[in-house]
Amino acid sequence: NAANIGVVGLAVMGSNLARNLASREGNTVAVYNRSRAKTDELVAEHPEAGFVPAFSYEEFAASLQKPRTAIIMVKAGGPTDAVIDSLLEVFEPGDIIVDGGNALFTDTIRREKAVRETGVNFVGMGVSGGEEGALLGPSLMPGGSDESWVTLGPILRSIAAVAEGEPCVTHVGHDGAGHFVKMVHNGIEYADMQLIAEAYDLIRRGTGKSPAEIAEVFAEWNRGELESYLIEITAEVLRQVDGETGKPLVDVILDQAGAKGTGAWTVQTALSLGVPVSGIAEATFARSLSSHPEQREISRDLPGPNEGFTADDADAFIEQVRLALYASKIVAYSQGFDEIRAGAAEYGWNIDLGKIAAIWRGGCIIRARFLNRITDAYVETPDLSVLLTAPFFVDVFTRAQDAWREVVATSAKVGIPAPAFSSSLAYYDGLRAERLPAALIQGQRDFFGAHTYKRIDKPGTFHTLWSADRSEIEAEDTH
Numbered sequence: 001n002a003a004n005i006g007v008v009g010l011a012v013m014g015s016n017l018a019r020n021l022a023s024r025e026g027n028t029v030a031v032y033n034r035s036r037a038k039t040d041e042l043v044a045e046h047p048e049a050g051f052v053p054a055f056s057y058e059e060f061a062a063s064l065q066k067p068r069t070a071i072i073m074v075k076a077g078g079p080t081d082a083v084i085d086s087l088l089e090v091f092e093p094g095d096i097i098v099d100g101g102n103a104l105f106t107d108t109i110r111r112e113k114a115v116r117e118t119g120v121n122f123v124g125m126g127v128s129g130g131e132e133g134a135l136l137g138p139s140l141m142p143g144g145s146d147e148s149w150v151t152l153g154p155i156l157r158s159i160a161a162v163a164e165g166e167p168c169v170t171h172v173g174h175d176g177a178g179h180f181v182k183m184v185h186n187g188i189e190y191a192d193m194q195l196i197a198e199a200y201d202l203i204r205r206g207t208g209k210s211p212a213e214i215a216e217v218f219a220e221w222n223r224g225e226l227e228s229y230l231i232e233i234t235a236e237v238l239r240q241v242d243g244e245t246g247k248p249l250v251d252v253i254l255d256q257a258g259a260k261g262t263g264a265w266t267v268q269t270a271l272s273l274g275v276p277v278s279g280i281a282e283a284t285f286a287r288s289l290s291s292h293p294e295q296r297e298i299s300r301d302l303p304g305p306n307e308g309f310t311a312d313d314a315d316a317f318i319e320q321v322r323l324a325l326y327a328s329k330i331v332a333y334s335q336g337f338d339e340i341r342a343g344a345a346e347y348g349w350n351i352d353l354g355k356i357a358a359i360w361r362g363g364c365i366i367r368a369r370f371l372n373r374i375t376d377a378y379v380e381t382p383d384l385s386v387l388l389t390a391p392f393f394v395d396v397f398t399r400a401q402d403a404w405r406e407v408v409a410t411s412a413k414v415g416i417p418a419p420a421f422s423s424s425l426a427y428y429d430g431l432r433a434e435r436l437p438a439a440l441i442q443g444q445r446d447f448f449g450a451h452t453y454k455r456i457d458k459p460g461t462f463h464t465l466w467s468a469d470r471s472e473i474e475a476e477d478t479h
């Protein structure tokens, strides 16, 4: 019983996480993979890790101290269920199974419930930071029981990224809470990436700068308030030259964005919760639009604006785009946190939103300087219902106001698609509006379906007799 932790699934994420675990004082790591070759390879390549290889689930269980703790790093869905079933055959009550894949949180809720009945603990854990994060320090979002956190907490703290002295891990909440938060993290990731892509596109088409020149713009931005991992890697990608053609790599990559589904889950879940994550939705749909070459092909000759577009003052335009990006980015994060808040209420999780922002400061893909401000906002007002109304963000909106509108107006005028920029602004204005045309929607609903409405001047529910004398009656509330 030499190992205190085990890893099942030794593809890149699994083997990097296993190496990370092994590199920390006090850990001995058992490793198992369905095909033996991967295990042999990992053990041979990393003798320094002192791995305890296992070639069957029985061996794997026998090599672990009790309570046995195993992190599964396999494909979400069927493969995860298969590994859980196998582990349950050899694990005992009190042992802990951690799923570190990108599982759908409702699957995690289902699995946690089923596994708990056997007495084994099941923890769905969000892991962010890609391959490098897994190896050097990811941001970790575990759910599951308080009991499993007692054993797991110290181990996870030892391998997580560190931001301002704090390990980037917290017990997010029970059952599926960790995977829910990871899902929203990915939704925000989609929005952030789309906003950056729109900024790049506007600058390129508006100033004629080359990708290498725009790389310098992003590198510069990364030294200021927009400092973040995604801005940093954007500069790297834009700088890259294709070995074969000598062109900028970004010009030879096919412009059809892939997606593994977490962005869509975030939007689907938000739709069921009634949370307007419009920036995340637009980012997800922008990927879908890009991935329909046949539709794009037959649409290429649709009429567009007559004028071409060159910004009068390139530097001023770039600064406007920077401000528009910052404002839109705050909207995307605010929408994401709104979804976490709504999810927590719906599923009964006690999630500390400020803490979530804090564990995203290091290790994960959306790590950014301004996450500190989100933590501050929730520390100051724990029940803040609209994050973007926190004073720090209001200051940004004040500064960015004209630029944001100018950039969205320009994109519409000259025909450069900026769905995430413009939907963020529309959301912002929707929140600000004193009256919304939702009143008209209610009138229409009442007209064709007697769906009733409420009045601003007295309590009760009302219906207008549209097809009779159009007088108003009190009615039963049908929503």
Ligand code: 6PG
Residues within 6 Å of the ligand: 102, 127, 128, 129, 130, 185, 186, 189, 258, 259, 260, 261, 262, 263, 364, 365
């Ligand atoms: C992370 C990422 C990661 C995700 C990829 C791919 O936090 O490390 O979110 O978990 O799987 O970014 O996502 P898409 O393939 O959907 O873009």
